[in-house]
Amino acid sequence: MAVRKTKTPVIEVQARPGLPLGMPAATFLRDYWQKRPLLIRGAFPDFETPLQPEDLAGLACEETALARLISHDRATDGWSVRTGPFQEEEFPGMPDHDWTLLVQDVDKWDPDVRALISHFDFLPRWRMDDVMISFAATGGSVGAHVDQYDVFLLQAYGHRRWQIDASESTKGKRPPLEFRTDVELKLLRRFKPTHDWVLEPGDMLYLPPNVPHNGVAEDPCLTFSFGMRAPASAELISDYLDTLIMDADEAIRYQDPDLKVPEDPNEIDAVAMGRVVQALNAIRMNDPDRLGDWFGRFITTYRAAGDVVASGEPLPREDIEAALAAGIELGRHPWARLAWRRAKRGASLYCSGLEFALPVKDAQALAAAEQIGGALYQKLSAKGRDALHALVAGGYYQLLDGDAFDDEDEYEEDAVGEYEIIDAAETVEVLEDEDVEANVHEVTIHDDGVEVIVDFDDTDDSDDDQAVGTPDGGAGS
Numbered sequence: 001m002a003v004r005k006t007k008t009p010v011i012e013v014q015a016r017p018g019l020p021l022g023m024p025a026a027t028f029l030r031d032y033w034q035k036r037p038l039l040i041r042g043a044f045p046d047f048e049t050p051l052q053p054e055d056l057a058g059l060a061c062e063e064t065a066l067a068r069l070i071s072h073d074r075a076t077d078g079w080s081v082r083t084g085p086f087q088e089e090e091f092p093g094m095p096d097h098d099w100t101l102l103v104q105d106v107d108k109w110d111p112d113v114r115a116l117i118s119h120f121d122f123l124p125r126w127r128m129d130d131v132m133i134s135f136a137a138t139g140g141s142v143g144a145h146v147d148q149y150d151v152f153l154l155q156a157y158g159h160r161r162w163q164i165d166a167s168e169s170t171k172g173k174r175p176p177l178e179f180r181t182d183v184e185l186k187l188l189r190r191f192k193p194t195h196d197w198v199l200e201p202g203d204m205l206y207l208p209p210n211v212p213h214n215g216v217a218e219d220p221c222l223t224f225s226f227g228m229r230a231p232a233s234a235e236l237i238s239d240y241l242d243t244l245i246m247d248a249d250e251a252i253r254y255q256d257p258d259l260k261v262p263e264d265p266n267e268i269d270a271v272a273m274g275r276v277v278q279a280l281n282a283i284r285m286n287d288p289d290r291l292g293d294w295f296g297r298f299i300t301t302y303r304a305a306g307d308v309v310a311s312g313e314p315l316p317r318e319d320i321e322a323a324l325a326a327g328i329e330l331g332r333h334p335w336a337r338l339a340w341r342r343a344k345r346g347a348s349l350y351c352s353g354l355e356f357a358l359p360v361k362d363a364q365a366l367a368a369a370e371q372i373g374g375a376l377y378q379k380l381s382a383k384g385r386d387a388l389h390a391l392v393a394g395g396y397y398q399l400l401d402g403d404a405f406d407d408e409d410e411y412e413e414d415a416v417g418e419y420e421i422i423d424a425a426e427t428v429e430v431l432e433d434e435d436v437e438a439n440v441h442e443v444t445i446h447d448d449g450v451e452v453i454v455d456f457d458d459t460d461d462s463d464d465d466q467a468v469g470t471p472d473g474g475a476g477s
Contacts, residue, residue, distance in 0.1 A: 011166060011195060015042040025122035034150060036169030038206045039197055047202035049156040049222055050112035053135045057091045059103055060084050066104040070142050074098060079143060079183045100140040107131040108334040120226060126299050126339040129229035136217035144191035144214035146177060149230040151207050155199040158221025162205055163193035165212040170194065175212050188212055243294045244283050252282045292341050296350035300337040308333050308352055310395035317389050324374040329400050331371050336396040338367040349387060351396055356387040372397065
């Protein structure tokens with residue numbers, strides 16, 4: 001009887017209308033997710049980058065942006081790394097080859113970049129860590145390396161050559177993963193690619209963890225990196241144990257009421273170790289709700305990003321409700337991260353490490369809402385509204401037009417302008433006069449961000465009627 005061979009999934013596909021992955025999402029998750037790489041041609045057809053290289057350079061100069069500049073000396077195969085913030089005057093003097101600028105968390109700075117995350121809703125939103133954007137001059141690279149997490153690499157501008165070693169998924173042979181010891185980057189000592197492609201705007205490469213890869217710019221280019229959060233087991237157990245220790249009852253102790261005379265008083269015998277296990281189990285490490293609530297708080301807390309800081313005294317509840325009734329919306333702070341979980345009774349909503357017990361519908365609605373208007377607010381239960389007001393008080397949601405509110409509770413819809421909270425750090429740099437465009441009506445510097453109010457012109461396109469969070473727009477790596 002002949003043995004039926006299993007067909008190995010292809011490594012390169014063409015996206016089609018309605019199938020941006022080139023296949024149903026369920027097929028991608030079954031055959032590729034954390035199993036094998038996939039190049040998707042035309043995943044974002046006719047893609048136009050929402051930011052330009054100069055925007056990225058401007059963001060890399062911000063005090064609270066996480067930026068790196070990596071240069072490669074081809075003659076010596078040496079690599080150098082510098083961390084930001086950088087000075088604006090540095091970039092015009094950079095060579096036209098062999099360097100890369102990377103900026104993390106660009107989705108927190110630029111709403112157009114953040115909007116791209118919705119294309120990945122076939123994955124749990126809480127798994128998405130950040131959008132890193134890189135600009136590379138011709139020949140620019142960060143060297144052959146591996147990532148410990150899943151990543152989608154979207155070519156946004158220009159062309160980049162990607163080489164990968166897919167030998168483990170195609171041949172069952174694990175590639176060498178030893179690192180070089182002569183550079184400060186974690187670069188592979190040996191790299192033998194099995195696939196070689198040049199990506200153009202709209203093409204996207206998916207890489208599961210530990211797939212060796214190397215990207216080199218064919219010309220000046222931008223690459224958007226959608227990285228997944230994958231905490232190490234050591235990080236998980238360390239954080240969970242901290243929670244258990246903090247809440248542990250001091251009365252729970254090692255006990256041995258059945259103690260017998262030992263054969264050797266210096267031996268830690270098997271019976272004693274059994275009692276140790278009982279003492280550990282007594283703090284209920286396997287309690288599903290306790291574990292779930294800890295994980296919800298853990299996974300919604302950014303590890304590298306800034307904290308959300310409330311600005312001044314929160315508005316009274318009745319004022320917020322009046323604003324919502326007048327058509328003004330609450331906008332989620334870009335650093336706020338939300339998720340929810342079903343509990344024994346109802347659900348738990350998590351926001352940046354906070355926890356709220358809510359009905360399931362409330363938890364679902366709030367976790368999904370980037371903006372909250374009067375209609376959604378009216379659908380929330382009393383508990384849901386209480387949770388929302390607590391989030392507003394903490395700065396996790398803010399009225400999109402704070403200036404439209406006055407002491408007499410009067411609102412004029414035609415006076416509404418929008419602004420983006422661009423920074424959650426405790427301090428920000430003051431904008432210089434030359435950084436402000438002519439159509440900016442007002443610039444206010446708060447402890448937790450910059451508010452920019454723009455004059456609206458009804459004759460302009462709606463895409464132009466928005467406030468810009470940073471003078472140079474967003475950026476990425």
